[in-house]
Amino acid sequence: MPRTDYDVVIAGGGMVGASLALSLYGHSKGDLRVLVVEGFPLPPVAESGVPAYRPSFDARSTALSFGSQQIYQTLGVWPLLQEHLSTIAKVHVSDRGHFGSVLMTAESQGWEALGYVVENMWLGNVLLNHLRQHSNIEFLSPAKVSAIHVGDGYATLSLQEGENQRDITTQLVAVADGAESGLRNQLGIAATVADYHQLAVIANVATEQPHKGYAYERFTERGPLALLPLVDDGSGQSRSALVWTFPEAMADEVMAWSDEAFLAELQRNFGYRLGRLQKVGQRASFPLQLMQAEEQVRRQVVVMGNAAHSLHPVAGQGFNLALRDADSLSRLLAKAHSERRALGDLNLLQRYLASQEVDQRLTTAFSDQLTGIFSNRQPVLSVVRNLGLLLLDVTPAAKSRFVARAAGIMPGSSAESL
Template structure:
């Protein structure tokens, strides 16, 4: 097909879109990456002060893409996960030694992940960076997706591509312009994030603590810091953000308890509204949808970014396989392989995080008692813990080549659970 400007256009240069460009490096494809913001860590809204829990599968994908060596120096391993509910004796824990792993996951700062990706993008031989540039319109023709792009100098250019990939976030202009419906559910909550220094060493333990006010997560970081994700209601968010350091430490101590001793220092706080979003379609003729454009999750259990990176690995593998077979990468029959592959993982992860948030938000005494018994039972059932650990590590079900350490050019050897 010669009447196109690109074989593949990625709309969105955040961590998911940039990762897809890196994943397709070396394929015989002309790729364009469109991003509205300048591609610099200081300017891009996706590369902020948040910390991300990277699943073991995500670490393997980054390692296969030669990105992990840069991140490893600052990423902190999660060797245990401790799950509890305030006011209840029940708890559960996961340990990497039970899974024969060096870590269950890793904690990394979003801006450092962004810096590693942005350093790699200019080295990709088959990727053209089109930024800052803003998508204006999209239309789909039988043999191409046609988009109008406005550059910073106000030039508007029409581009044609065999495959358009929407990696443009929860408010995806691509998804909205194409009329692809998305279910959106507002949780009425906000996540207040910060870094905190406790008195006691965190010992590489991640904590998920459920309270009647919302869940609180503490993730281990360097220098004995912890990344905090404290869920508050929309109604109290402003008041919580207005607290001084001592006031916020007191609130955090009251919700989390004293398992790490008194908190000594707290960093700058930011808040993000929490909602669930699910696109009704993840593939159309000439279009694939990945990352937050396809699904946005509650941060409980830290699964959102990892789900998006698994989208990247699966789509890259489908595209690479189609290229080897000399198939049209934008044909719906090809893209349905991606959608079918990802459907179960996406549905299961979305259902799990949503149900967990709703279950622990229920204040009824019978439900609270059942939760407490459930945590105790979970901790006493190794097969269930093993399944749960494999799922949260991104190593359950059909695992993409990149998550198994295999290059996309490697000969197929089955994509099953390791």
């Protein structure tokens, strides 16, 4: 195979791209030459080896599943990550105005936690700081991959750094530049989009009572809402991260509500499980779609993260699925590299895709069906849905399987017996 500048180039240095680079480094024991190209300036490397933690009430967060914790533990970054994250000990699922509910606990699974909530800034800084201490991982920032040309056993990438442009070669390029991926579009890879005609509103909420590690998933007549436990922001006030979906026709109305009106409507829909809702932070909104790339692998190319599949946030599955994809791909590439096999070989990349096909299909269906079931307010379906919640709550085996699926653990995997 031809000699290239890099073994793998990752186009996109966000949480997925950084996790992929970390996984490639870990599984190859630093033997792969990796370049990460990121459009935004990166924070400086902490001289102490530990990035600064700057608490903010408005910080955006990500829910990490139990399965994701296992991956980061294996890669050696979990001890630092867990210094500033909140543990999900219990998840309460309910349907407003109906009798059905289910309580899922880490204790019943024999786990330390069902999942964790980490601020995006802390997660990103920990990953980047860890990676940039390793000589075999290079970062180019701010810069972008402006073009990809696939050759025989290699790909040539055009890199744009300000006014300067140069070409490099790599065995494999991982496209991880987000759901609106310009590189995916440039390669002519189509995407299938299912529009939910919904709007997600995200914000942090201060509550009268401490969350005690509870996460809440509540289905309302307008759409599902989730409240996830957050670490204290330093003020001593308990915080939870809110994701609330509305019909897209309400977009302007909801974003125009005053903080007082928003909190009052949230209190009416959520109830008083956390006492009075005292403060809401800066709100943001985005339209909801299920997007799936029609191709995830080609010769010398693999599409990752939201560029490959972007899911509804109701079940918190998107980033965790992307992390499992990255872990699976990295293991396969590290083994192939040790055997001196071409990393961009289509047969090899198809093996990766086949290994993740069941996980991707089940996770996508789980998220999509959950959204459909709980967004439909027809009376007959409401009765069936709530009977299902009741049945799930009193059937330990079924509940255990449901929790494992939500935690990103595939049936039969070694993690299932942890």
